[in-house]
Amino acid sequence: MKFTRTLVSLAALVAVGFSASAWSQTKTIYVGMNGGPMEKAYTSQVLPDFEKANNVKVVVVPGTSSDVLAKLLANRNSPQMHVVFLDDGVMARAVNMGVCEKLDDSPVLKELYPFARMKGDVGAGVQLGMTGIGYNTKLFADKGWAPPTSWLDFANPKYKGKVVFQSASSSTFGLHGFLAINRLMGGSETNVEPGFTKWASTVGPNVVEYIPNSAKLSEMIQTGEAGLFPLTPTAVGDLKDKGLPVAYANPKEGAVLLLVDLCVVKNNPDPQLAQKLAQFLLSAPAQSKAAAAGKQIPTNQNATMPPDMQKSLGNLDQLVKKVTVVDWDVINERRAQWDSRWNRQIEQ
Structure with missing residues (x-):
């Protein structure tokens, strides 16, 4: 009996020893990002390269940008995530709330488009987006309509009942669309009066429905309800992959820049490894794989895109020269007031 207990104890010690050895060899690092296509692209094709090269396990914590920021704030004294991806508007809030660490100086930062580097390198764009015009190609073909070319097409009477607009109070796409149209009406981020006062006589009559986000678009495109809507090339590509008849049009006035930024979380458990992961994610090889996978x-600027993406987007270097860059600090300062007014005046 005593001999048996000794063997059992020995076996337990050996097991603990192997477990401790395995634990010491493989670290785990956590990344917060959007779920869905983005998570799938990174977990299947991008992150495995970093895992192999560094003998580390990378775990994605999926959620919207607002969800990820809420988790950061709830655990800001002992954060569980090492690196986070946030939409640029949410990232501006995160930086102001002091939850991001300055990125280490690295040659990879110089390879980014200049607008992708945040002030003070406290974060950087990892994915480039631009809110332009998505449209239903089947509906347009059936009606004999030429593809849209301008933000002001949303106010064209021929699209009455065929415009779907995401709520500017809950969607970046909707907010971008509103700000772009407001700008063409003589406004700016510091003056949204033209957009609000003229909406009811311009875009408003064409809108069949205001939706809180883009989740309902698939259904509305299939039924032919949605003909025109603010969207990014990546989101349009995701819809096309589902077999939906959609295309992206870049407005002649320029699309609105939409970045997904990354930052290294302040006070994270392994700052050195987190910085290393951030540099990897900003590198040309990692971004080339992300483009191919998702x-x-x-x-x-040194990353490559697959031929179908290049064909769909055209010359990216030329496109980014025309994008409109919004001031998120100004927007976030006024956002609550705008949201209240949008809900009360536009979606009443």
């Missing part, structure tokens, strides 16, 4: 448009 149509993620690179912010690294």
